[in-house]
Amino acid sequence: MLNINEKRMKIKLRDTTDTIKVSKEVFDIDFKPALIHQVITSYIHNSRQGTKAQKNYKTIRGGGKKPWKQKGTGRARAGSIRSPLWRGGCITFAVTHKIVYKKINRKMYKLAMCAIISELLRQKRLIVLNEIKLNVINTNFIKSKMEELNIKFSKTLIITETCEKKIELSSRNISNVESIKVGSVNPIILINTNKVLITLAALRKLEEKFKI
Structure with a gap:
C-alpha cells in the first residue's frame, strides 16, 4: 500500500x-x-x-604409522608417508581457505x-x-x-x-x-x-x- x-x-x-x-x-x-x-x-x-584450501601436516589424513624402522634399512629416515617430501604428502606452507x-x-x-x-x-x-x-x-x-x-x-x-x-x-x-x-x-x-x-x-x- x-x-x-x-x-x-x-x-x-x-x-x-x-x-x-x-x-x-x-x-x-x-x-x-x-x-x-x-x-x-x-x-x-x-x-x-576464495582460495582452494590445501592440506598441511595437521589436516592431512593418514601417515600415522612409521613406514620403516629408523636404522638398519639403508634408506633415509622417514616418519610418515604424508611428509611434504613424499608424493601424496602434505604441503609445507599450505594455503588455508579464508573468506x-x-x-x-x-x-x-x-x-x-x-x-x-x-x-x-x-x-x-x-x-x-x-x-x-x-x-x-x-x-x-x-x-x-x-x-x-x-x-x-x-x-x-x-x-x-x-x-x-x-x-x-x-x-x-x-x-x-x-x-x-x-x-x-x-x-x-x-x-x-x-x-x-x-x-x-x-x-x-x-x-x-x-x-x-
Whole structure:
C-alpha cells in the first residue's frame, strides 16, 4: 500500500502516451559516489569464492604409522608417508581457505541502489515500457524495438518482472543485450550498462524492493 503523504514524481512511458507516478525515495536520490563505491567493492569482494584450501601436516589424513624402522634399512629416515617430501604428502606452507566478508547493512545497500537508479533516470538511460509482449521467440522484434527507441548500438539491459524465457531467448543472439528478472538486479550490472529497458510491472517491483 502506498502512503498518501509520500512524495511522488512522474515518469513517462516510452511506448504509450501515459505517465506514471513513482516514489521520490527511490527515483530521486542524489548521486553518492563514496557510498556507491563502498557498496560495489563490498559486492565484488563478497562474490569471490576464495582460495582452494590445501592440506598441511595437521589436516592431512593418514601417515600415522612409521613406514620403516629408523636404522638398519639403508634408506633415509622417514616418519610418515604424508611428509611434504613424499608424493601424496602434505604441503609445507599450505594455503588455508579464508573468506573475509565485507558487511554492508541493508539500508546502505538500498540507498546506493536508489542513487544508481535515480542517476540512470536523470541521464535518460532508464526507459520504462508498459510491457514487452512476445508470443513466440522473435529476435527481430527486440531489434525493431531497440531501433524504435534509438538504442540499437547501446549496451542494453532488459528487466522484466519474472523470468521471461521468450524475451531472454529472443535477445540472446543480439550483441550487448542482456535480459534478467527484477530479482537479479545488482549494482554491478546497472553501472555496466548504457541503457536499461524495464517494464512497468518490474518497475513497481523494483520500487517496492528498494524503498527505504
